[in-house]
Amino acid sequence: MTGTRTLRVGCEIVHVAEIETATVLQVEPDSRAHSGRAGATPIVVRHQWSSTPDLPMHDYMDGFGNPCRRTVLPVGRSVLAFEAVVEVADATEDVDLDARELTPPELPDDVLAFTLPSRYVVPDLLGDEAWQLFGGLAPGYRRVQAICDHVNGALSFAYGSTTSTWTAADVRASGVGVCRDFTHLAITYCRALNIPARYVFGYLPDIEVPPLKDPMDFAAWMEVWLDGRWFTFDPRNNVPRKGRVVIGRGRDAVDVAMVTTYGGPLLESMTVIAGEVRDDGDVVTVMS
DSSP states (O other): OOOEEEEEEEEEEEEEESSOEEEEEOOSOOOSOOTTOSSOOOEEEEEEEEEESOOOOEEEEOTTSOEEEEEEEOSEEEEEEEEEEEEEESSOOOOOTTOOOOOGGGSOGGGGGGGSOOSSOOHHHHHHHHHHHHTTSOSSHHHHHHHHHHHHHHOEEOTTSSOTTOOHHHHHHHOEEOHHHHHHHHHHHHHHTTOOEEEEEEEOOOOSSOOOSSOOOSEEEEEEEETTEEEEEOTTTOSOOSOOEEEEEESSTTTTOSEEESSOOEEEEEEEEEEEBOTTSOBSOOOO
16 A cells, blocks of 8 residues: 655745736645546645735636736745645656556547647647657657657757747757747647647656756656546656645646736745654755
């Protein structure tokens, strides 16, 4: 029987605004059961929002079923903070090398949207390349893994190497990116082959893996529809991992933005926490 791991996750985001600015945050773990979801649903033991100054907030579910929180940033400096303790399964994501791809006529209605182009995912631009690279491979889980292997080897990870306007085609041309860019490129190749793939945003602590030399941030990976369910793939890290805590899912990073502001406040700082809680209450790994 699989045990559990207790994690502490959260963030503190500091803005300075010249005008009152409507804001939506997506940083809260999604703890609801999902039909066909990839991985086990985390159990939120406790969670807390805070702000300085004290700001009115309310939560809602967006069109993809992701938990969101709305507020209005005041003029001047403001601090928004979220923290949660969650329990997750002490197991890596499922791997099924024999999981098969489904043809478009076999796909459920609500999965079809994840075969189409979106803001950062451009199978219409990279379709020929996708078929040249992967069209000759046998369809199924192994072909998706081959896509991840290729993206992991073709791109170099570098903070600050891309901007918020870069599509998968821009990333492919530059050869560098962060985890969202690795994910956008892998999703692009999948969709070009009519394999449904969706973008996932969440916390990923370093559990039973060597710590990365670069400080971590929020993480992005993808889920791919195979054999009637979603499977997790991570083109940046490219190994099964423990401790994934999903915040949200969507077509690409537009649908699961950490912060969406209706204006241009200055982001003064951001600190992210994701780590396993020890018996003494300390967090083993901190991402910042």
